[in-house]
Amino acid sequence: MNVQLGYDPKSKRLALGPESVQAVPALKLEIDQLNVLTAELIANGADVPPVPTPENFNKDMSKMIRKLYEGGVQAFKQGKYEESAKQFSIGIEMISRRHKFESFQGTLQELSLFLMSRADAYLKTKNYLGAFNDADMLLGMMLCTPENFLRRGVANFFLGNYTDARADYQRGLAFDETNERLIQELEICLDKILEENGDYL
Structure with a gap:
């Protein structure tokens, strides 16, 4: 397959032809990322960027x-x-x-x-989907933090995902067995699951 790739020397950006974008959509994302890195490297003013340190933050x-x-x-x-x-x-x-x-x-x-x-x-x-997305990203970054499991668990609970909420609370308690808020939320969640299953009066 032929990929149409162009280069603009003025903006120093690569560009895909419209047919190539449709044929290989993943390639467009990679070209866009390459353009961002190239622009930042040029703006840096050096052939090689400095080693990242707290001092040059x-x-x-x-x-x-x-x-x-x-x-x-x-x-x-x-x-x-x-x-x-x-x-x-x-x-x-x-x-x-x-x-x-x-x-x-x-x-x-x-x-x-x-x-x-x-x-x-x-x-x-009450933007529970937004809270879920943020907590989910946090857990991808910091898995050992019980409060992030609590955040995602609460969001899951109010989104109606009770079994997922229970799993989040239990995982959070695996990192901190004495977390009172996690224990309380887990009890509420377990009651709700029993109620949903018709096992609770």
């Missing part, structure tokens, strides 16, 4: 991200949960725009903090 962007986080936490404390979720979403968007060659460890810490907070705000606004 973009401090100005870190300050803006921290302010968004503090604003989101403040809104959450005041009961403005939708505003809080919005602040956290903007922060996550800013984090995703960091240079791809920056320290991933710092980016991961920022992202996990924002995802935890936004999941909590989503739970308060």
